[in-house]
Amino acid sequence: MAQSKSVLICVMDWGLGHATRSLLLIRELIRLGARVHIASSGNALQLLKESFPGLPVLELPGYRPVYSKSPVAFPWVMLAQAGKWLRVIRRERKFVSRYIDDHGIDLIISDNRYGCRNKKVYSVFIGHHLQLQDWWARPVSGWLQMMVRQFNECWIPDEADNRWTGALSKVGWPHQFVGMMSVLSPAPSSVAKEYDVLVILSGPEPQRTIFQQLVQQQSSQLRWRVLIVGGRPDLNRNTQNAGSCEYRPFVHPEELAVLVRKSNWVICRSGYSTIMDMACLGAACLMVPTPGQSEQLVLARRLTSMNVAPYILQKDLRMEELPLLLEPFTGFGGLYGANRTMFSSHLHSWWNRYQTEH
Incomplete structure (x- = not known):
């Protein structure tokens, strides 16, 4: 019997959104028999560790974005941090490189962490905001897309026929719409209003x-x-x-x-x-x-x-x-x-194909 694959799930730490949607990915991979490792930082990592306390953990360098109280100042505050974030991308690439060597990682799935890929292993990028809309971000938009294209695959958590992400996910290079990602299920309708x-x-x-x-x-x-x-x-x-x-x-x-x-x-x-x-x-x-x-x-x-x-x-x-x-x-x-099960269905069929080909 073939040995189960080791998968490193790398999660962006800007708020908890990337971490909460990654809960579904991690849960389904565990069901499929993968040996899952998690990598993130800050509150996102804390949530992942609480949700899956038995999994191996890699703590990545944090982006720690500083936001402005004023929307007018927001672009300039963001631009001032660009150099810091580029350094984080380079550092997380080094962290991941060492980790895959030390732990025999077979596959990387990165939710919006641009530096979490490696030429030695198959790497998948998950993201919906691929086309930056802000005037101040357009100079780096093409550069970020270039980094995404260095991954083996790009998954967009949306539906091709009825895109909620609209222009944010409109790109001209290979990608897959894999369905929306949420681990949540509605509570019973009998629950009383409080x-x-x-x-x-x-x-x-x-x-x-x-x-x-x-x-x-x-x-x-x-x-x-x-x-x-x-x-x-x-x-x-x-x-x-x-x-x-x-x-x-x-x-x-x-x-x-x-x-x-x-x-x-x-x-x-x-x-x-x-x-x-x-x-x-x-x-x-x-x-x-x-x-x-x-x-x-x-x-x-x-x-x-x-x-x-x-x-x-x-x-x-x-x-x-x-x-x-x-x-x-x-x-x-x-x-x-x-369409609640679309992502899980995609992941299951993709996983079977991936194991056969790798």
């Missing part, structure tokens, strides 16, 4: 805290039961209460699925991993793009044009208007259900 609004915080500081404070301030003026989930596995997990507003620094994905079912409405960022999770759960969402992140604005506009979910700029958020904003839209219910 909250009027569930607010899901995500992304880096300082905008995460700015958004949290805005929601808490507006919640204090309403008679609604509001739950804020912070996405911070590094903090104390104790629940904090202020009037009718409850704050939990972190919940695991399975618990998040239950909380969505317990809530009438959801307010969240329009990061792509969050969108895939909300689609899987059939949530009725108001999207609030992170200020300065054009990718999130592109995704939010795309879903609004498809009549799925509305969006509003953070500076214009008025929580009391939530029911009226959501009323004309269909929500995610039923939109994703038929």
